[in-house]
Amino acid sequence: MLARKRIYARLKSRILSGRIPPGERLTEEGLARTLGISRTPVREALHRLASECLVAPAGPRGFSVPEESRRDAEELAELQAVMEGHVLRVACGRLTGETLARAETLLVKAERALARRRPAETLEWVARFCQELHGLIADKHRLYRQVSTLRRYALRYCPACPSVESARRALQAHREILAALRLRDAELCERLMRGHLLRVCAEAFGPPGAG
Numbered sequence: 001m002l003a004r005k006r007i008y009a010r011l012k013s014r015i016l017s018g019r020i021p022p023g024e025r026l027t028e029e030g031l032a033r034t035l036g037i038s039r040t041p042v043r044e045a046l047h048r049l050a051s052e053c054l055v056a057p058a059g060p061r062g063f064s065v066p067e068e069s070r071r072d073a074e075e076l077a078e079l080q081a082v083m084e085g086h087v088l089r090v091a092c093g094r095l096t097g098e099t100l101a102r103a104e105t106l107l108v109k110a111e112r113a114l115a116r117r118r119p120a121e122t123l124e125w126v127a128r129f130c131q132e133l134h135g136l137i138a139d140k141h142r143l144y145r146q147v148s149t150l151r152r153y154a155l156r157y158c159p160a161c162p163s164v165e166s167a168r169r170a171l172q173a174h175r176e177i178l179a180a181l182r183l184r185d186a187e188l189c190e191r192l193m194r195g196h197l198l199r200v201c202a203e204a205f206g207p208p209g210a211g
C-alpha cells in the first residue's frame with residue numbers, strides 16, 4: 001500500500017511541476033521499467049490520476065497529460081477562486097496581529113525584489129504570503145491538501161521567466177487582499193482573488209476570445 005501511494009504521489013508531483021509535459025505518452029510498461037517496479041501500482045496510480053483529470057487515455061493501454069485549453073484554465077481559475085476565497089473566509093476569523101505583521105513583511109520583501117527588477121523573486125515572496133495564510137487552515141486537512149494541489153496545478157500556467165509588469169500586478173493584487181484581510185472582509189477578499197486569478201489566466205492565454 002505504501003509503495004502504491006508513493007508512486008501516485010511521485011507521478012502527480014512530476015505532472016504538476018511540468019516535468020511530465022502535456023502530450024507526453026505514459027504507459028504502464030514504460031513507467032514500471034523506468035521506476036523499477038511492477039506494473040500493478042503504476043496502473044492504479046494512472047487510473048487515480050485519470051479520475052483527477054491529470055492524465056487522459058491515449059491509445060491502447062496508455063495515457064498522456066492533456067494539453068490545457070483556455071477553457072480549462074478559466075475553469076481552474078474559477079475553482080481556485082472559490083477554494084482560495086473559502087480559505088480567506090476561514091482565515092478572517094483566525095487572523096492575529098502577528099499573522100498580519102508576517103504577511104506585511106513578506107509583501108515588503110516582494111516590493112524590494114520588484115524594485116531591483118527581480119520578478120521571479122517577487123513572485124516567490126508573494127507565494128510565501130499565500131503560504132502564510134494557508135497555514136491558518138492547516139488543521140482543516142482536506143481543504144489544505146486540495147488548495148495546495150490547486151496552487152501547484154496552477155503553476156503550469158505561469159511563465160518560466162515572468163515579466164516585471166506581471167509581478168507588479170500580482171504584488172498589487174495581494175496588497176489589496178491584505179487590506180481586505182485587515183478589514184476582515186471575506187467577500188472582498190474572494191472577489192479580489194478571483195479577479196487576480198482570471199488576470200493570470202488572461203496573461204497565459206490572451207484576452208477572452210483570443211484562443
